[in-house]
Amino acid sequence: MNKTENQRAWFFVAPVLVLVAFNALIPLMTVVNYSVQETFGNNVFFWQGVGWFEQLLHSERFQAALGRQIVFTAIILAIEIPLGVAIALTMPRKGPWVSVCLVLMALPLLIPWNVVGAMWNIFALPEIGLLGRAINALGIDYNMTQQPLAAWFTTILMDVWHWTSLVVLLAYAGLISIPDAYYQAAEIDGARPWAVFRYIQLPKMKQVLTIAILLRFIDSFMIYTEPFVLTGGGPGNATTFLSIDLVKVALGQFDLGPAAAMSLIYFIMTLLASWVFYTVMTKNDAR
Amino acid sequence: MTLELKNVAKRVGTDTHIFATNLTLATKGFNILLGATNAGKTTLIKLMTGLERPTSGEIWFDGKNVTGVSAQRRNVSLVHQFFVNYPNMSVYENIASPLRVARIRGPEIERRVGETAELLRLTPMLRRRPSELSGGQQQRTALARAIVKDSALVLLDEPLANLDYKLREELRDELPRLFEDRGTIVVYATSEPSEALLLGGHTATLHEGRITQFGATAAAYRAPPDLATARVFSDPPINAAAVVKQGGEVALNADVRWPAVGAIANAPDGEYTVGVRPHFVAPAQQSESAVGLDGRVLVTELSGSESVAHFELGDQTWVAQSHGVQAYEIGEMHRFFVDVSRCLYFGADGALVTAAAA
Numbered sequence: 035m036n037k038t039e040n041q042r043a044w045f046f047v048a049p050v051l052v053l054v055a056f057n058a059l060i061p062l063m064t065v066v067n068y069s070v071q072e073t074f075g076n077n078v079f080f081w082q083g084v085g086w087f088e089q090l091l092h093s094e095r096f097q098a099a100l101g102r103q104i105v106f107t108a109i110i111l112a113i114e115i116p117l118g119v120a121i122a123l124t125m126p127r128k129g130p131w132v133s134v135c136l137v138l139m140a141l142p143l144l145i146p147w148n149v150v151g152a153m154w155n156i157f158a159l160p161e162i163g164l165l166g167r168a169i170n171a172l173g174i175d176y177n178m179t180q181q182p183l184a185a186w187f188t189t190i191l192m193d194v195w196h197w198t199s200l201v202v203l204l205a206y207a208g209l210i211s212i213p214d215a216y217y218q219a220a221e222i223d224g225a226r227p228w229a230v231f232r233y234i235q236l237p238k239m240k241q242v243l244t245i246a247i248l249l250r251f252i253d254s255f256m257i258y259t260e261p262f263v264l265t266g267g268g269p270g271n272a273t274t275f276l277s278i279d280l281v282k283v284a285l286g287q288f289d290l291g292p293a294a295a296m297s298l299i300y301f302i303m304t305l306l307a308s309w310v311f312y313t314v315m316t317k318n319d320a321r
Numbered sequence: 322m323t324l325e326l327k328n329v330a331k332r333v334g335t336d337t338h339i340f341a342t343n344l345t346l347a348t349k350g351f352n353i354l355l356g357a358t359n360a361g362k363t364t365l366i367k368l369m370t371g372l373e374r375p376t377s378g379e380i381w382f383d384g385k386n387v388t389g390v391s392a393q394r395r396n397v398s399l400v401h402q403f404f405v406n407y408p409n410m411s412v413y414e415n416i417a418s419p420l421r422v423a424r425i426r427g428p429e430i431e432r433r434v435g436e437t438a439e440l441l442r443l444t445p446m447l448r449r450r451p452s453e454l455s456g457g458q459q460q461r462t463a464l465a466r467a468i469v470k471d472s473a474l475v476l477l478d479e480p481l482a483n484l485d486y487k488l489r490e491e492l493r494d495e496l497p498r499l500f501e502d503r504g505t506i507v508v509y510a511t512s513e514p515s516e517a518l519l520l521g522g523h524t525a526t527l528h529e530g531r532i533t534q535f536g537a538t539a540a541a542y543r544a545p546p547d548l549a550t551a552r553v554f555s556d557p558p559i560n561a562a563a564v565v566k567q568g569g570e571v572a573l574n575a576d577v578r579w580p581a582v583g584a585i586a587n588a589p590d591g592e593y594t595v596g597v598r599p600h601f602v603a604p605a606q607q608s609e610s611a612v613g614l615d616g617r618v619l620v621t622e623l624s625g626s627e628s629v630a631h632f633e634l635g636d637q638t639w640v641a642q643s644h645g646v647q648a649y650e651i652g653e654m655h656r657f658f659v660d661v662s663r664c665l666y667f668g669a670d671g672a673l674v675t676a677a678a679a
Contacts, residue, residue: 215401218372219466224393224422237409 062301068294086295096296098271099279103255106190106275110254113194115247118201119239123231125206136206139199151263154192158264178265182272185265189273192260197250204246208239244315248308255304276300322383323347324369324474324506329378331364338364340531341378346506350522351497353538354510356553360527362510366476369508371395383473395474398467402479404459406451412438412462413447419470437469440499457488468499475500477509481516493519514556518542526553547671551596557629557640560597564666566590571661574635579612579659584674585666593674596665599629599642603658604649611658614639621649632657 069086071079090096125135145153160166160177165188169176178184212234220230258277261267267274267282274282280300284293324346331339339361346352354362367373368380371392379388387395398419406415416437420430438444441461451459460480467475477496481489497520500507511517517524517538524542525535533550534541545551551559565572567590572578585593603611616632616639623629628647632639632655641657649655666674 213403213405215403215405218367218370218392218399219401219405221372222370222392222397222399223419225418229422233407233410237407 065294065297068290069298070291072291082291086291087299090292090295090299095271095279099274099276102272102274103276106186106257107251107254109190110193110197111247111250113190114198114201114250115243117194118198118246119205119243121198121202122205122209123235125202125209127210136203139202139206142196142199143203145196147259148263150192150196151260154188154195154260155264158188180269182269185269185273189261189264192264193254193257196260197253201246201250204242205239208242209235212238240315244312247315248312251311252304252308255307322473322504322506323381324508325381326368327379327381329368329375329380331368331373332376338530339368339375342532344525344532344535346508346523348504348506350507351500351520352506352508353517353520353522353524354508354527355512355514355517355524356510356527357512360512360553361530362512362527363478364530365527366399366478366508366510369474370397370399370476372399396470396472397474397476398470398472400460400463400467400475400477400480402482404451404456404463404483406459406462406466408451411448411450412443412454415451415462416443416447416465416469419466423470433469437465440468441465455488456484457492460484460492464499471503472505474506475508477507479510479512482512496520514542514554517554524554526550528553544673544675545596545665546673548594548596548667549671551665551667551673555598557599557642560599560602560639561594561667562637562639564593564595566593566666571595571664571666573614577612577614579661580610582610582662583664585664588666588668588674592669594667594671596667597639597659598663599640601660601663602639602641603660604628604630604641604643604647604655606658608660610662611660614657614659615654616657618649618651618653618655621647621651630655630657 070082070084072082072085073079121139125139126132142150157163157165158178160170166176166178175181176184178188216234216238217230220234225233256277257275258281261273261275262278262281265273267278276296277300280293280296283289283296326342326344328341328343329339330337330341342365354365356362364373368375371387371390371394375388379386381387382395406412407418410418413434416434417430420433425433434447435444438447441464443458443461443465446454446458446462451462454462460483464480467477480496481492484492493516496509507522509516509520509522521538523536524538525532526541526545527533528549533553534546542554545554548561552561562573566581566585566588569581569586570578571581571585571593573595581588602614606613614634616634618630618632619638620631621628623646626644626646628643628645628649630641630647630649632641639657668674
């Protein structure tokens, strides 16, 4: 067979290269560019090397924000994944109620982030909000604009309300894809409900759960809009997560160099954590 | 030991999946449920396992009424068409799982799993997970799980349907040996007549929720009670055509007629349907009594060492099956020969014309 060699393939590859360059590489390199320089405006730049990175990693403010971010993400995953799976397990597998459940579950996902933040802000206000009034009526002193603990509680509750549905839908998709034959086999074996969950449902849901955990990790690690609208990062810095801190540095103080360095570290951490996580979760399948 | 279905019927809503059925299955040889997709094979199997309750009727097992007894208390095993194993357990643990649920002691489990694995040639794979096995090995694992329990009733629901040709042949040859001398009632559902013939035993043909025939496989094959059953138990499909019997002759059309021999000889004149199994339609004359049919060859297929030709005869399509590779020219006329002594005749109601009835 004659192999014809020509340069025509470039026509097919070029659009992708241009697209990737404009939506990823060029913006990223601009950030890299800022992160190693200092500017006082007027487009005058001074070489800074890794100075910003050193300063940032030693800064208590950054470490605190990172700490808060990690705790927040850990709590979110610890609540939403088991809760999502539990809800998915209670949903009907067939019948008229399936679509009702699915629509109910999908509703929170359809609400824009900032609207969720505004909703919960009003919802949780101690004087007029339903949630705020209710908690105070129980005799618990609750004011999320002044108490860090209350602010955390509200933020987590909001995120659980907004995003558990995603885990539910993914887990449900995994569950209904299990053929009836597996349940019949378990029934004939006389397996108890826990054994059915442990040895049939959980292994069969593993792949969708990997995706669910990954999505919820990335999303909660980069959370910005909802806490920004809900608490504005307060009271004090109590709910100032990484991205809120980043915006304060970049736009509030207009420190482009440190903000760029922070962006890069943030990006690399997210990428690294996702990669490690994905590798660990899929290791068994590849073996 | 027997499994008896007494007037067992299953309705779901207004649909009847199984009409009142009487059936007695014994331990000797395979009991084959033969029927097309949706004929009710799987429903019948679910009723036998206890996964589903009959709407009416009773199921008796070993002299006891087990109609309301749940599947796990009935001492049954089920192997599906899909390879159903616990995905994150090793093959060893999979085979051991029914024994563990039954709270059997450790050394005993080890011995029985070892024996069963040896029988199914799974010993080298015991440490692997099902997803690391080939389809055939996965199905062997599922079979091992069914066998290790030593159930009194083993149900195989199209166990070979998802395997490729070679593996299917291999496992099909092994199956009878696996259940030999176990004193187990084995029920085997399949949609393939050839599988029923190869496995022998007894065959029940299912058609639209009814058992139309039950008996020793070879006898059932030779004497289908009606046309629907003959269609179920014939692959390639049986040729069926309207004929008119007049005097001592049967006429297919103005040109093709043959002497009425066999059961049809004494039947009254009138319209009948002739059924000819494709392997009694030969591409060459083999006996004096054979009648020639001139047909235009439409499609030819080779399956194994068999040649199958579909040909057009008037407005009908006939199928001829013969040994060896035949050289048919597509679109050309060819003379096929029907062995008229092997023809089955069905009356207007679809029932087989037998010598006794005439």
